[in-house]
Amino acid sequence: xxxxxxxxxxxxxxxxxxxxxxxxxxxxxxxxxxxxxxxxxxxxxxxxxxxxxxxxxxxxxxxxxxxxxxxxxxxxxxxxxxxxxxxxxxxxxxxxxxxxxxxxxxxxxxxxxxxxxxxxxxxxxxxxxxxxxxxxxxxxxxxxxxxxxxxxxxxxxxxxxxxxxxxxxxxxxxxxxxxxxxxxxxxxxxxxxxxxxxxxxxxxxxxxxxxxxxxxxxxxxxxxxxxxxxxxxxxxxxxxxxxxxxxxxxxxxxxxxxxxxxxxxxxxxxxxxxxxxxxxxxx
Numbered sequence: 001x002x003x004x005x006x007x008x009x010x011x012x013x014x015x016x017x018x019x020x021x022x023x024x025x026x027x028x029x030x031x032x033x034x035x036x037x038x039x040x041x042x043x044x045x046x047x048x049x050x051x052x053x054x055x056x057x058x059x060x061x062x063x064x065x066x067x068x069x070x071x072x073x074x075x076x077x078x079x080x081x082x083x084x085x086x087x088x089x090x091x092x093x094x095x096x097x098x099x100x101x102x103x104x105x106x107x108x109x110x111x112x113x114x115x116x117x118x119x120x121x122x123x124x125x126x127x128x129x130x131x132x133x134x135x136x137x138x139x140x141x142x143x144x145x146x147x148x149x150x151x152x153x154x155x156x157x158x159x160x161x162x163x164x165x166x167x168x169x170x171x172x173x174x175x176x177x178x179x180x181x182x183x184x185x186x187x188x189x190x191x192x193x194x195x196x197x198x199x200x201x202x203x204x205x206x207x208x209x210x211x212x213x214x215x216x217x218x219x220x221x222x223x224x225x226x227x228x229x230x231x232x233x234x235x236x237x238x239x240x241x242x243x244x245x246x247x248x249x250x251x252x253x254x255x256x257x258x259x260x261x262x263x264x265x266x267x268x269x270x271x272x273x274x275x276x277x278x279x280x281x282x283x
Contacts, residue, residue: 003035010061021054100139140254145251157273179213183201194240222241
């Protein structure tokens with residue numbers, strides 16, 4: 001699109017009349033009409049105001065579609081820094097949505113579609129799943145558990161790195177202990193660094209053997225301990241260390257249990273097996 005076509009395209013996309021656009025940049029609607037017909041062009045001093053009024057970048061206003069990594073490295077942080085700190089993680093999630101979903105489609109108004117998907121669509125849909133030859137993304141649109149995860153597949157397939165390691169079995173054996181699991185979820189409610197002793201753990205987490213349970217949680221790296229001498233008596237103090245990887249694991253399990261059939265966007269373009277393995281020469 002040339003500049004004239006872009007002005008008209010984005011004005012209509014924003015549901016603005018020529019008069020409304022003109023008022024936004026202190027220009028007459030007749031001038032806007034001339035720009036859209038190509039009879040005249042806006043002064044250079046008005047281009048930034050025009051782009052802001054239409055809520056697009058100057059590049060898009062001029063029909064420039066090619067975007068480089070350098071462009072993104074400048075634009076994305078600049079966008080995030082315009083947001084209040086408490087909204088930046090949501091901003092990162094929205095950028096991910098745009099990249100994964102809207103980037104594959106020719107939606108006329110990406111911003112409106114994003115708002116419909118995240119804020120309105122979440123009433124009816126819960127999740128997003130997209131798998132390709134190079135990896136997959138999975139996300140939750142639910143306001144109570146919003147997340148976005150990107151998994152880049154290794155060159156030789158998942159089977160190369162995801163092996164039945166002994167450590168996996170140990171982790172799941174620990175998690176199979178009901179008291180460990182209950183205590184772990186209780187720890188999620190506590191702030192990072194929260195300290196307690198075994199008496200507190202026994203009473204608050206209703207543990208039969210606090211020392212044994214806490215040692216198992218220590219193997220999961222969700223608690224750490226330190227022996228402190230108080231009036232000549234050594235007491236072991238435990239500190240809460242929320243393990244981010246475990247939180248992510250349970251968030252993904254939540255999708256597996258409750259929402260595996262409720263995807264708002266489910267694209268599968270894979271043709272090769274998900275778990276490829278390298279053939280080994282047998283001597």
